[in-house]
Amino acid sequence: MARPISEEKRKAILAAAEKLVAETGTGVSTARIAKAAGVAEGTVFVYFETKAALMAALLSELEQQLAAAFKVDAMPGDGGREDIRHAWERMIAFGATHSAKWRAIKRLKASEFLTDAGRQQMDALFGDVHTALAKALRNHAHKGVTVDYAALVLNALAEVTFECIAAEPSRERHYTELGFELFWNGIAAGKTDQAEVSMRPA
Structure with missing residues (x-):
């Protein structure tokens, strides 16, 4: 039985x-x-x-939680700074509140347990986030800045921001705002002619 x-x-x-x-x-x-x-x-x-099935299920569960945290439906819809600020703040809030989840996602995505099916699921889960980031880049970024590159920069700044918040929890707001300004001022410098879009979120 x-x-x-x-x-x-x-x-x-x-x-x-x-x-x-x-x-x-x-x-x-x-x-x-x-x-x-x-x-x-x-x-x-x-x-x-199998263990692989367990790891895949865990990554799927965590990615669904992260995707939900972005609350894309609540984006201001300005096609620029405020949409990206919204995505940034939701990502930082998720990582600062759920540091173990963030670390687990990072490790799973760098492992052999990330399958083609898992990549396809992430494409679907984060499609609206990709679209918002691509639109902001088309409207505001340095010419030649791709979604791939911008997402890598965003992730790197997020990692630094998480570390700073962990060291000084009382300054979470300060580091969240500082990280966003560093990203936006570094990426945005006038309208681009074209932004290449070929990215799974970071």
């Missing part, structure tokens, strides 16, 4: 995997994940056929 599926156990396994991937990377064993989740190792494979 098949074991009954418990959503509570599934969530516990994903939560344990998230914590351990954030702390130690994707090389963490399923035995450690099972122990942290309070289940037998075999139980992990009741819910996830």
Whole structure:
């Protein structure tokens, strides 16, 4: 007889995997994940056929949470500075509040567990964010700045901002605003003729 599926156990396994991937990377064993989740190792494979399936499910769950955090429907819609400020502030709020989730996403995306299907899912999840960033670049960026390049710069500044906020939580607002100004003033310098669009979010 098949074991009954418990959503509570599934969530516990994903939560344990998230914590351990954030702390130690994707090389963490399923035995450690099972122990942290309070289940037998075999139980992990009741819910996830392989470790790869577990990692893919974790990345999918975290990316959905991050995509929802951007609240694209609430963007001002100016096609420029304020739309990008909105995306930046939502990203910083997510990373500052959920540092383990951010680290886990970063490690999973750099691992062999990021599949073509996972990339396609991210394309779909972050399509509206890509569109807003591309529009802002077309309207305001240095000529030749691509969405790829701008997103890499945005991510790098976000990492620095997270570190500063972690060191000085009382100055979260200061670092959030400073990071955005550094990005915008560095990227925006008049209208471009064309911005190339070929990016999955950072």
